[in-house]
Amino acid sequence: MSPNIRSFIRDLAADLLYATGITQPSNRIKDHPFSIVTFHRVLPAELLKSYPINGIAVTPDEFAWFVKIFKKHFVCGTLSENFARWQAGEITERPLLSITFDDGQLDNFLYAQPILKAAKIPATFFAVTNGVEHNDTLWYDRLAYAIVKLFEQEPKNLEHYLNELNLTATGTAHEIAISIVEQAKAVNADQRLNWVKQFEQAVGGLARPDWDGMMNWQQLAELAKNGHEIGSHSISHPILPLCNDTELQDEIVLSRKILQENLNTPIKSFCYPNGDGDERTVSVIKEAGYSQAVTTKWGQNKHGISPFLLKRFDIQSQTSRCRKGDLSVARLAWRLSPFFPKRM
Ligand SMILES: [Zn+2]
Structure with missing residues (x-):
């Protein structure tokens, strides 16, 4: 099938599912789902050109569009807050959704924070402590x-x-x-x-462009003061199942302690670097005192799921666009629904 025809069929399916209400979040409230969305970087278009892994970045305009749609169709709040409400069985007027950011990039503070502030939506930011302490690039x-x-x-x-x-x-x-x-x-x-x-x-050393960097303690503290949640994303962003027991303790337990001491606030959420975890990792996270942990596994959360293996929707702008190139509510709603085929 040609890409044009495939794109046309996708648009048709997305529009039809949305128009009939099947993928509209409000129509799924009886299932009491909990959705968590993932962002990494928010970069203005001119910086995005010099960022190689551009699939994990959206522009501020795109982010503002996503936030507007989330606000309209969901009750947005931090991961800790919304997960607690969801677990308690609270019925809200719209389904619960939490916006999360992985890695603690400086661009989150510079470009995402003002948009969240204007929309009055608190989010959860997962920081890598080496990044915060030494401005280490991941x-x-x-x-x-x-x-x-x-x-x-x-x-x-x-x-x-x-x-x-x-x-x-x-x-x-x-x-x-x-x-x-x-x-x-x-x-x-x-x-x-x-x-x-x-x-x-x-190439003669670190090749990071001048504009790039990580959030520091002051910036994280400001986010926390403004109602956002800070969670742990480890010390060095390793592949956790490949770590030995001592490394695992540091990455999970010590990272929480460092964040708590520096931010003077309880750290309740953990995010698996690269989404990779196993039974050993889960048990260390539980013992460390976290209340929940998020993976990169795609999908909405239904009751019965382990609080330490929560699924998320990775949000990309290109997959939320219709074939004409415009951001499409129908496309996004389809991707956030249980009806989205995994292979698309
Ligand atoms: Zn990460």
């Missing part, structure tokens, strides 16, 4: 930035390094960066860091 961004810089300097050099490390990837600089980041998720922490260092060495 490993996947370091890797992607270095690869793109190397490609821009001399594509042949990048090819040489990829061969040296036994890696294969083709396409544009951004596509190669995304592919290598995906491959790096499957190897242990030492090897991953080695890749990051090799590529950074090749």
Whole structure:
């Protein structure tokens, strides 16, 4: 089927499901679902051009559109607050939804916060404590930035390094960066860091653009003061199931302690880096005193789900657009409904 026809059919299905009310959130309130949406970065269009992993970023205008739709169709609140209301069986006039941000990027503070403030919607921000304390760029961004810089300097050099490390990837600089980041998720922490260092060495150090950075303690404290929730997203954003027991304790237990001490507020929510957890991870999270944890597993939450394995909807602007390119309520509502086929 040609992409045009597929796109046409998707629009038709989305519009039909919305017009008949099937995917309208208010019509599903009897099922008492709890929805959690995920954002990573909110970047103005001119900065977005120099961000390699652009699938996890939306522009401020796009974010404002999402917030407007969420506010109209859902009762929005922090993860802790809304999860507690949902678990207590509270029936609200519209279904409950929580907006979450992973990673604690500075752009969240600069570009998302004013939009949330104007809409009077509190959200949950998951911080990586090394990022907060040292302004450390997360490993996947370091890797992607270095690869793109190397490609821009001399594509042949990048090819040489990829061969040296036994890696294969083709396409544009951004596509190669995304592919290598995906491959790096499957190897242990030492090897991953080695890749990051090799590529950074090749371009003469950290390749992060000047505009990029992480939120600091003052900014997180300001978010908390304004009613937002701060949650833990570990110390170093590792792949938790690949950590040994000591590392796991630090990443989950110590990160909570560091956040609580610096922000002087209870930290109730945890977010699995890269969405990866296992039984051992879950039990450490429970013991650490968190009330809930969120994964990257797609879908809405129904009663009976473990509070430590909550599902979320990853929000992307391109998948919420109709074939003409406009952001579409029908498309978004379909994606946030249980009727969205996983393979689309
Ligand atoms: Zn993350």
